[in-house]
Amino acid sequence: MTIQEMTSKEVTKKVFNKEELFILDVRNKKDFQDWKIEGENFDYLNVPYFDLLDGVEEIIGKIPAEKEVLVVCAKEGSSIMVAEMLSEEGLSVSYLKGGMKAWSEHLEPVKIGDLQDDGVIYQFVRIGKGCLSYMVVSNGEAALIDATRMTDVYLDFAKSLDVKITHVFDTHLHADHISGGRTIAEITSAIYWLPPKDATEVTFAYQPLEDGNEVTIGNTTINIEALYSPGHTIGSTSFVVDKMYLLSGDIIFIDSIGRPDLAGMAEDWVGDLRETLYTRYKELSEELIVLPAHFMIIDELNDDGSVSEKLGTLFVQNHGLNIEDEKEFRKLVTENLPPQPNAYQEIRETNMGKNNPDIDQQREMEIGPNRCAVR
Structure with a gap:
């Protein structure tokens, strides 16, 4: 039989669609x-590659015949x-094309929603690293928030939409x-x-x-x-976009809150x-x-692969937002x-x-994984 390659994009779709997959990881x-x-x-x-140099007979019985099987290693060769x-x-x-190196770098754009005057906001899901970045598009212009180093993905996406990137933001000095x-x-x-203050x-x-800065994208509101x-x-610094979305940076997540110790x-x-x-967040609309x-x-x-939740829901469900005692919070x-x-100071x-x-x-x-949250 000939072996097939599977790309990080194809694996991402399986994650989003909650499909079954059997992974043999040889790291x-x-x-x-x-x-x-x-x-x-x-x-x-998980069976290290070096344990398989003499053959795979011992693991054959552990691999299900009825499931799709993907072999994974660090860079591709061993898999x-x-x-x-x-x-x-x-x-x-x-086998996973490019290995975990490629998995770490894959970005999957997901449309989050429509804004005023035909504007759109997109989320880029860095599935292997847990990073999320954003593009706000309106009237031929775009703003980027918390972009990763895979710059071609954003540039190509903007080109596909025929928009010009006019503003780029980082919510904070990233450490991960x-x-x-x-x-x-x-x-x-x-x-x-x-x-x-981070610069x-x-x-x-x-x-x-700075607090109170307002930046208009396109010729819209x-x-x-x-x-x-x-x-x-x-x-x-967080952003409120179009009075609909709160881009929270690493201050609050869906299931946790940001850690304060990386500096x-x-x-x-x-x-x-x-x-x-x-x-500050309590003063904002719970509908954000x-x-x-x-x-x-x-x-x-979420079911479409995006990551989002209403602020009001987080105030109910996120443990980090429900600790009344200040000493317990500390x-x-x-x-x-x-x-x-990994290497946070060098980053x-x-x-x-x-x-x-x-x-x-x-x-x-x-x-490695991102570790920006309190457990």
Whole structure:
């Protein structure tokens, strides 16, 4: 039998559609336990590649004949070899094209909704990393929010819509992934906005993004209104788009809240985080649809693959928004934290313009899941 390749886009569609898939992951056990492809109806077998060098006979009985089988490794090569061995044993299998490297970089655009005067807002789901970025489109113009380093995806998407990117925003100085905002702004001559309190060490020019800033996209009344919302970082800024959507950055997620410790300032910023969540956000309309910069678990995806929820619903269901005792809240967000993101300090310095790593170094820095939330 010939082996088939399966792309990250095809796997993403299976995640969105809740299809069944059996994944044979041939990376080492530590890497698999730390980070894997997640799907609601996916099953897994993790056997390191080196344990299969002498043959696959011992695992044949563990691979279901009735399910689609995908072999996964870090970069593709090992999965092709294992897939070929399984094929020689009569099994029909596919391998993940580009491996987990490609999975980490895939962006899937999803339409979130319509805005005034034929405007549209799109969400780009970085399915393997949990990152979410946005494009607001109106009257031939577009704004990008929290773009990743895969800049071609946004540029090509804007071209397909025949729109010009005129504004690029980062809600905060990211610590878990390298921002593509500044690069896109340079390519398109767009204005690049960054909260000044997060930009005290940056080495490049930017437009200071401050509370109350309003930016109009296209010749319409679609406004992106900045709302200072510190806590994840001291400069974190949310956006209210068209009085319908709250782009919350890493302050609040669907099932958790942002961690305040990625610049080593957890004790100092926990008060800001509580003030943002329990006072500033409480003053906003509960009908606003929250669009965060990350998701933590696959269960947070809606049926169409998007990630969103009404603010009022989050005030009821999100545990981080329902801790009355301030000491208990402080304890939660300073002590109950997952490991910090891989290479987070190097990523922060890259986003400041202090480092200029090559593409292989950038990929290595970003390997693994995002860890921007309190557990």
